[in-house]
Amino acid sequence: MADLLVEATELHKSFGPTHAVDGVSIQVPAGEIYGVVGPDGAGKTTLMRLLCGAMHTDVGRVVLAGIDMARQPEEAREQIGYLAQRFALYEDLTVLENLQFFAEVRGLPAKEWASRSREILEFVGLAQFSKRRAGQLSGGMKQKLGLALALVNRPRILLLDEPTTGVDPVTRQDFWRLIIPLLYTSNLAVVVSTPYMDEAMRCTRVGFMRSGRLISEGTPAELGAQMEGRIVELAGTPRTLLADLARADVDVEQVQRFGNQFHLRVRAGSAEAVVLRLGAQIAASGGSVESLRPIETQLEDVFIALSEDSV
Amino acid sequence: MTTAIQAENLTRRFGDFVAVDHLTFEVQTGQVMGYLGPNGSGKTTTIRMLLGLLHPSEGWARVLDYDVVTQSERVRARTGYMSQKFALYNELTAWENLTFYAGVYGVKDRKQVREVLDSLGLTPVQDRRVQDLSTGWRQRLALATAIVHRPGLLFLDEPTSGVDPVARRAFWDLIYDLSSQGITVMVSTHYMDEAEYCAVVGIMRAGKLLALDEPAKLKRSLPGPVWEVYSNPPVMAMEALEALPGVLRVGLASDHLRAVALPNVSAEQISQGLTAAGVQVAAVKPGTPTMEDVFMTLSTAVE
Numbered sequence: 001m002a003d004l005l006v007e008a009t010e011l012h013k014s015f016g017p018t019h020a021v022d023g024v025s026i027q028v029p030a031g032e033i034y035g036v037v038g039p040d041g042a043g044k045t046t047l048m049r050l051l052c053g054a055m056h057t058d059v060g061r062v063v064l065a066g067i068d069m070a071r072q073p074e075e076a077r078e079q080i081g082y083l084a085q086r087f088a089l090y091e092d093l094t095v096l097e098n099l100q101f102f103a104e105v106r107g108l109p110a111k112e113w114a115s116r117s118r119e120i121l122e123f124v125g126l127a128q129f130s131k132r133r134a135g136q137l138s139g140g141m142k143q144k145l146g147l148a149l150a151l152v153n154r155p156r157i158l159l160l161d162e163p164t165t166g167v168d169p170v171t172r173q174d175f176w177r178l179i180i181p182l183l184y185t186s187n188l189a190v191v192v193s194t195p196y197m198d199e200a201m202r203c204t205r206v207g208f209m210r211s212g213r214l215i216s217e218g219t220p221a222e223l224g225a226q227m228e229g230r231i232v233e234l235a236g237t238p239r240t241l242l243a244d245l246a247r248a249d250v251d252v253e254q255v256q257r258f259g260n261q262f263h264l265r266v267r268a269g270s271a272e273a274v275v276l277r278l279g280a281q282i283a284a285s286g287g288s289v290e291s292l293r294p295i296e297t298q299l300e301d302v303f304i305a306l307s308e309d310s311v
Numbered sequence: 312m313t314t315a316i317q318a319e320n321l322t323r324r325f326g327d328f329v330a331v332d333h334l335t336f337e338v339q340t341g342q343v344m345g346y347l348g349p350n351g352s353g354k355t356t357t358i359r360m361l362l363g364l365l366h367p368s369e370g371w372a373r374v375l376d377y378d379v380v381t382q383s384e385r386v387r388a389r390t391g392y393m394s395q396k397f398a399l400y401n402e403l404t405a406w407e408n409l410t411f412y413a414g415v416y417g418v419k420d421r422k423q424v425r426e427v428l429d430s431l432g433l434t435p436v437q438d439r440r441v442q443d444l445s446t447g448w449r450q451r452l453a454l455a456t457a458i459v460h461r462p463g464l465l466f467l468d469e470p471t472s473g474v475d476p477v478a479r480r481a482f483w484d485l486i487y488d489l490s491s492q493g494i495t496v497m498v499s500t501h502y503m504d505e506a507e508y509c510a511v512v513g514i515m516r517a518g519k520l521l522a523l524d525e526p527a528k529l530k531r532s533l534p535g536p537v538w539e540v541y542s543n544p545p546v547m548a549m550e551a552l553e554a555l556p557g558v559l560r561v562g563l564a565s566d567h568l569r570a571v572a573l574p575n576v577s578a579e580q581i582s583q584g585l586t587a588a589g590v591q592v593a594a595v596k597p598g599t600p601t602m603e604d605v606f607m608t609l610s611t612a613v614e
Contacts, residue, residue: 039475040446085473139350166395166472168349168501169603170610173563180546195475196502201565220566256480257487259508259526299565300476300504307477 003030003065005079005157005189011050011060013043020046022212023060028189030156033179035203036193039307042209044193048161051191052082065156078107081150085162091135095126095145098134099152106153116152124148124178140171147178158182160192164199176202197299206299208306216306220299227297227305229271235261236282236289245281249274254304261291265305315340315464315495316361320370323356330356332518333370338497338511340463343490345506346499347602348515349610354499357515358466361497362392375463388416391457395469397449398456401442405433405452408441409459416460427459431485447478454485458494465489467498471505483508503603512602514609521609530600533571533608534559537598538581540568542590551588555581560608569598571608 006028013021021043028034036044049055051062053069053076062069062076069076090098096117103113121127124144129137134145143163150158158179164172176199182188192203200206201220208216208223216223236242243262246255251270256263266274271294279292316338323331331353338344348354359365361374363383371378377385399408406428413424428434431451436444441452450470457465467486471479483505490496498509506512506526513523522529535557542548545568552561552568557576562569570581578595585592598604 039477162473166469166501168610169503169606170349172501173607176563177546177549184547195473197476198565202563257484257508303476304480307475 004028005030005065006034006051006191007061007063008051009061009063011047011062012058013046013050013055014058019212021050024209024212024214026191026207026214028191030187030189031183032204033183033190033192033202035200035206036191036209037195037197037200037206037303038209043212044209045161047209048159048191048193052080052159053077078153079156080159081153081155081157082159083146083150083161083163085165087146087149089134089142089145089149092133094131094133095121095137096130098145099148102149103152108153116154120148120152123151139167140174143167143171143175144178147175154186156188158188158190160190162193162195165195172196172199197303201299208303210307223302224297224299227302229294229297230266230268231295231297231301232264232266232271232274233261233291233293233295234264234278234289235291236287238287241285241287242282245278245285245287249278263295263301265301313340314338315342316372316374316497318361318370318372321357321360321367321372322369323360323365324368329518331360334520336513336520336523338495340495341490341493342510343486343496343498343508345509345512346497346515347506347512347606352515353518354515355468358392358468358497358499362390362466363387388460389463391460391462391465393453393457393465393467393470395472397453399441399449399453402440404438404440405444405448406437408452409455412456413459418460423461424459427455431455446474447481450474450478450482451485454482458489462494464495464497467496469499469501471500471502479505503601503606506602506606514606516610522605526602529602529605533600533604535572535574535576537600537604538570538572538578539564539594539596539598540570540581540585541593541595542568542585543593548585548590548592551585551590552581554588555584562603562607569604571604
């Protein structure tokens with residue numbers, strides 16, 4: 001068993017009457033990426049803040065690399081690199097000056113920081129921009145600098161709170177190309193929250209949060225298996241007729257349009273019956289079918305079903 | 312009238328920087344046009360010119376048959392605009408926000424305001440302050456403020472950025488509703504699955520419109536087939552895959568790699584090439600092209 005770097009036990013955090021985090025436990029060993037997903041307001045950001053010590057838990061315990069956050073907050077925080085969606089950079093300082101500032105704040109010894117800065121800028125691909133002011137970097141470069149700042153003190157744990165929201169696909173890929181090798185080269189544990197299901201698929205394990213609780217957890221394959229055989233693709237004309245008939249079917253729980261086709265979520269075990277029945281009904285009503293078949297479940301389908309409590 | 316947007320050599324320079332570089336395109340009435348491109352590729356500058364908020368340095372555009380320079384007020388009276396940063400008043404209720412925007416657009420008919428509120432399902436939250444609403448509701452209200460004057464054309468600038476998958480799907484249902492009522496929609500997004508939902512998709516890079524076509528046609532226009540490469544760990548195989556002859560573009564998919572390669576490259580060649588580079592290959596399978604493949608190939612192609 002690899003080192004358990006993140007051990008969060010029964011975390012609770014309330015704001016007035018709202019239970020933002022309501023009894024969440026997660027464990028993340030070295031070398032693992034743990035993805036936190038869930039609808040807006042599920043408590044993802046609060047969980048991340050509890051893990052990084054920016055907020056105190058009402059009840060529960062956060063232990064990072066064996067260090068208890070409540071007893072030794074300073075030492076526990078030294079184990080973490082944290083990058084949020086909106087992170088602080090000093091726009092008037094250069095890339096290198098930003099790095100120096102954060103290195104000092106994070107307690108990196110002065111004799112180490114010059115070599116560490118070179119190393120980390122090399123790693124994120126900003127070495128040639130070290131004298132540029134942060135305010136003059138592109139969005140993708142700022143994000144790389146944010147990552148460099150989070151990594152400058154060689155943390156064992158990387159906490160990423162929606163690091164790629166609002167970022168274009170090319171920049172998102174570049175970001176993940178930096179993160180994934182860290183698992184192997186530095187044996188980090190990574191906890192990342194994301195609204196992108198393709199990113200969740202890349203995680204070793206995924207935890208799904210709703211209303212402050214962790215309601216499902218597993219590898220992406222395990223989560224996908226919960227909805228296996230429950231998505232049926234439907235395409236044809238006229239579109240309104242198809243949608244109306246699908247919605248009226250007893251085994252169809254939800255109808256979603258995807259461009260020129262619909263995805264139907266059906267009751268477990270009913271996919272074949274739905275395909276036969278709906279095909280006949282559409283034909284009888286004068287419609288025509290281009291495609292009507294069960295398709296592979298996407299993690300997004302699982303997400304939607306879990307959000308609505310339909311698994 | 313069948314053309315909602317017409318642009319000819321539309322160009323905008325800021326000093327030496329060409330933000331939008333000779334765009335020529337048309338969008339048909341009632342179409343949903345997806346507008347993709349990396350950050351800083353000129354999408355928002357294009358939308359600002361089409362709204363008549365920014366004058367072109369060169370070229371021209373007509374929106375709903377009005378010239379965007381000489382008739383910009385008419386353009387704005389007939390178009391709606393919603394950005395990723397919802398321009399809502401946090402201290403005001405949903406209803407107050409909507410009536411405020413109705414006033415800005417000169418809509419005096421309360422019945423019309425009520426209809427917009429109802430049509431977007433906002434009635435249950437009409438008396439709640441914006442600061443107490445979830446992101447999903449705010450997004451819906453921001454859309455309501457953009458259509459309260461019944462525009463013929465709607466510009467949506469990354470409307471679903473930072474919104475969870477459930478709210479994103481619900482939002483697209485609303486876009487389809489508007490489109491089926493004959494409203495033309497131009498929507499920019501970073502979500503490639505959303506690009507698949509559009510009738511036509513334009514892809515920008517460095518101010519230039521690289522392609523504008525139906526998603527299916529764009530996918531057929533890839534320079535070669537797409538291969539799905541499974542190896543463990545996938546990211547370690549990326550450089551080796553990129554270095555193989557005939558491989559044009561490598562991307563990280565969910566838990567595997569995708570490679571766009573020239574037609575003469577076979578699965579065996581990819582597999583053998585990777586093995587020779589010391590990568591453990593689990594499988595190389597033909598993949599169905601996606602809009603992400605198209606986007607990645609176009610937006611990272613060598614100049």
